[in-house]
Amino acid sequence: MHPVDDRTGRRIVPDTSRRADRLPGSRYGTRPTMKDVAARAGVGLKTVSRVVNGEPGVTPDTERRVQEAIDALGFRRNDSARVLRKGRTASIGLVLEDLADPFYGPLSRAVEEVARAHGALLINGSSAEDPDREQELALALCARRVDGLVVIPAGDDHRYLEPEIRAGVATVFVDRPAGKIDADVVLSDSYGGARDGVAHLIAHGHRRIGFIGDMPRIHTAAERLRGYRAAMEDAGIVVEGAWTSLGVTDPERVRRAAEEMLSGPEPVTAIFAGNNRVTVTVIRVLAEQARPVALVGFDDIELADLLHPGLTVVAQDSALLGRTAAERLFRQLDGTLLAPERIELPTRLITRGSGELPPAD
Amino acid sequence: MHPVDDRTGRRIVPDTSRRADRLPGSRYGTRPTMKDVAARAGVGLKTVSRVVNGEPGVTPDTERRVQEAIDALGFRRNDSARVLRKGRTASIGLVLEDLADPFYGPLSRAVEEVARAHGALLINGSSAEDPDREQELALALCARRVDGLVVIPAGDDHRYLEPEIRAGVATVFVDRPAGKIDADVVLSDSYGGARDGVAHLIAHGHRRIGFIGDMPRIHTAAERLRGYRAAMEDAGIVVEGAWTSLGVTDPERVRRAAEEMLSGPEPVTAIFAGNNRVTVTVIRVLAEQARPVALVGFDDIELADLLHPGLTVVAQDSALLGRTAAERLFRQLDGTLLAPERIELPTRLITRGSGELPPAD
DNA sequence: CTGAAAGCGCTTACAG
DNA sequence: CTGAAAGCGCTTACAG
Structure with missing residues (x-):
């Protein structure tokens, strides 16, 4: 048995061979040209x-x-040297929010597949929802002279990219529109999806419906709130202030928001959750409630069909978002595109039970 | 309202401005130097x-x-030019199986964070479990002169990397060991984790326990099968051929395997699922069974606690795997490492109900 | 404090 | 069919 590091529990197996044959010094100096x-x-x-x-x-x-x-x-x-001479780097950049979020994995993979089909590599980075970090990353990618950039905006001002776009960096924004510049953008229909989802709850008899979403500065959050309001208004329901809550999507904040809506003399009988992270926490809160509360979530979730009740969602196709954006990027690079466009992909309501529960009162 | 493309349902909003101010021709020619x-x-x-x-x-x-x-x-x-002169590219490559797999998202993000802390960008690519594609990707990254490479092996022969490693490309393998070369590797304890998980089922009274895993050429699959066999042998149980099934992890194959084990005069009363993809399909199959069947899965899964029963798992920390590997990579680049090591991270059994069900008979 | 020359490892444009 | 020269956009090593 090998020794185990007490603190980490790791088992360390030292290797008997040596790394002595690895050449020292500069990375390049040792390579044949x-x-x-x-x-x-x-x-x-x-x-x-x-x-x-x-x-x-x-x-x-x-x-x-x-x-x-x-x-x-x-x-x-050395492709680095080749690239310097040739002009194109055959690489594109993807700036997203968080690679660990299950929404972005398939999106990133889809972008990668399109890039691969065009012989390009994909460099990606997470902005962590921080506008400064988004800018830093995007500009670092431009300094590496990526041929194009797919950006999921964290910030709402992308004028910093204007010189790059003018210099020829193909650019497509995904999931949220670019801020203050004119550029291609590929979105899901957040407004329509949320409106459909809330209308579905109303159709099942609910009137006191809560909305929990992401920070209002995030475009999708604002659009989904707008969809919620539209559905309520269509049904002649006046939305009370206590029914809507926007903010960061960490479990603590979402839990507090949900619990508040569910307390008091006139609690909500249904909740519309603004994205996958919100949904997951709301499910946990609802599981603790004495009475059943209806739920529709934006974004589909793995195993949603195996919950009790099954989770009703407004699904968007994140892989399709990525693929559409990447294809558009390469069409820009082909020089076949003229005017920036806004492409909106439809969402799909998937009913599995949680959205069809009747009001508890 | 804007026109909707009938086939795709996309709404196309043409932009009135023009892209005429974008400079044509070479990517570089237009940029100031x-x-x-x-x-x-x-x-x-x-x-x-x-x-x-x-x-x-x-x-x-x-x-x-x-x-x-x-x-x-x-x-x-132009950092591309800078890099050519300086020697280091301040970028590292990550070759993984599939960015869309929830196991690899956090891993990739963790590698990215370490890279960022060292001022490096991350280029990643999916091998799609194809050894040829793994090699093609890894060598393409070397041609771009990444400073280092984190590889989740799809193949079992990595001698193709020997010239690169000799030339100074730092290399760390994760999740599975390198084949036929001597290199740093960071693993979860698949053998021990599986043995613990199966022993847990045995402790709850099971003797006819099934094992469904990935293709036997994949190291983790083989190790987990070995852990299963060890636990069974420890308990004096002779494993029947019909109880184990290894192969691709697509839902059809896994479903067939599970259904076979659960049929016949002496069906298994419990299943050990070899990874997250297997687990998800097995959960679906078990939900259709008349009698309860116990289940322990390798890898944790989001919402596992909200299933009925809650899912008992052998959890590994994919972010920690990534972080550990990336830190080791940069220590290689610092020149502070000497001998290749094999680092094994412990797994953790999380009991939530499904693994504590007693045998149905 | 400032800058001309050489070179990183390739490709381009050209001549033989 | 083959190769010497120039250049991609920077940094290095050096001189003034």
Whole structure:
């Protein structure tokens, strides 16, 4: 048995071999370059370049000699240098809120697949919902000369990107619109989705319906609140102040908001949850309630069908959002796009039980 | 109201402004360089470099003139060129299986945070569990001259990375060990976790226990099966062939495997699910069964506590895996590490009900 | 305090 | 079919 670190519980298995054969010093200094390959093969630099890039005009014999030198030296073309000369980096950037959020995983993967189909790599970073960090990340990606940028905005002012866009960086915003600049944007229909979801609750007899959403400065949160208000107004219901709560989506805040709505002489009989994080906490709160409370959540959630009752949601397709945005980005890079557009993807109401509960009173 | 595309349901809102002010042609040709800034400010190239990089030895007046030129031209340093000269790219690569898998989201985010703390960007890509694609991706990242590579192996032969590692690319493997090369690896204790989970089922009276896992060539799947067998053997139970099933983790295959184990004259009374994807499908199958069947799953799952019964799991900390690996990577880059190590992180059994159900017979 | 020259590792445009 | 020269946009090493 190997020793276990008391503090971390890790088991450490030291390896007997050494790392001594790893070359020290500069990362590059130790790597063979085309020049080295050329010298060893006894040919010119350009001939090596031809072989490496599979260009025509090299005799089989020369090619063989070059290839042998490549293999012997363990040469791998430095794409960084290539990129500097060629102009395009064949990489795109994705700035999102948090890679650990299940909403962004499929989105990021979809962007990656489109990039891959176009031979590009994806660099991504999380803004953590911090506008300064979003800007810092986006500009760092521009400094690396990504060909394009997919941005899920944390901030509401993207004028800092204007010089980059003018310089040719393709840019598409997803999930939320760009602020104060004119750019392509791909959104889900937050307003319509929320309106449908709340109308569904109203159709099942509810009138005192609560809304818990993200911070009001976030576009989707504002739009979903607007959808909620529209549905209520359509039904002739006057929304009371105590029924709506917007703010950060950490469990403590959401729990407090939900518990407040559910207390007092006239508690809400249903809740509309503004996104997946809100929904998860509200489910926990409702599980503790004596009487059943109806719930519709924005965003679908894994295992939603296995809850009791099943969770009714307004689903958006995050992978489709990502794919649509990335395809649009590459069309910008192809030069086939002219005017910035706003593309809105429809949402889908999925009924599973929680949204069809009647009012408890 | 705007027109709606019949096929996709998208609402298209054409923008009235034009993209005509976007400069055409090469990505780089249009961007100002230090040379342009120097010309405009009437100084030498090196002075611009000093100002851009905040180096000392520039009079306030000169600095102001340079800064004005920078702002006027919208100059942003080309880090691609900088990197070529400096040697380090300040970027690391992460090759994982699927960014859309909830297990890898937190892992990737954790790697990103460590990279950020070291001033590095993260390029990541999904291998889709395809060894060829893993290799292609890893080598593409090396060609971009990432300083280091965190790899979640899809294949079992990583000798293709030997020249890169020799050339100085820091490399850490996570979740599964490297194949046929000697390298740092950070793992969860799959064997111990599975053994604990199965022992837990045995302690609750089960003897006919099924195991459904991923493809046997995947290290974690093999280790968890080994843990299952060890627990069974410890209890003196002879495992029947029909009780174990390894293969792809798509819902169809897992469903068939589960249903087979649960049919016949002597069905299993409990199932150990080899990972989160297996668990999700098994939960669905069990929900359809007439009699209760106990379940313990490897990997925790969101909302596991809200299922009926709550889901008992062997949890691993995917964020910690990522953080540990990334920290090790940067220690390699600091030059403070000598011998490759294998670090094993402990798992944790979380009991919530499903694993404590008694045998139905 | 300031800047001209050389070079990072490739590709481009050209000549032989 | 092959290769020498120039250049991508920076930094390094050096001189003034």
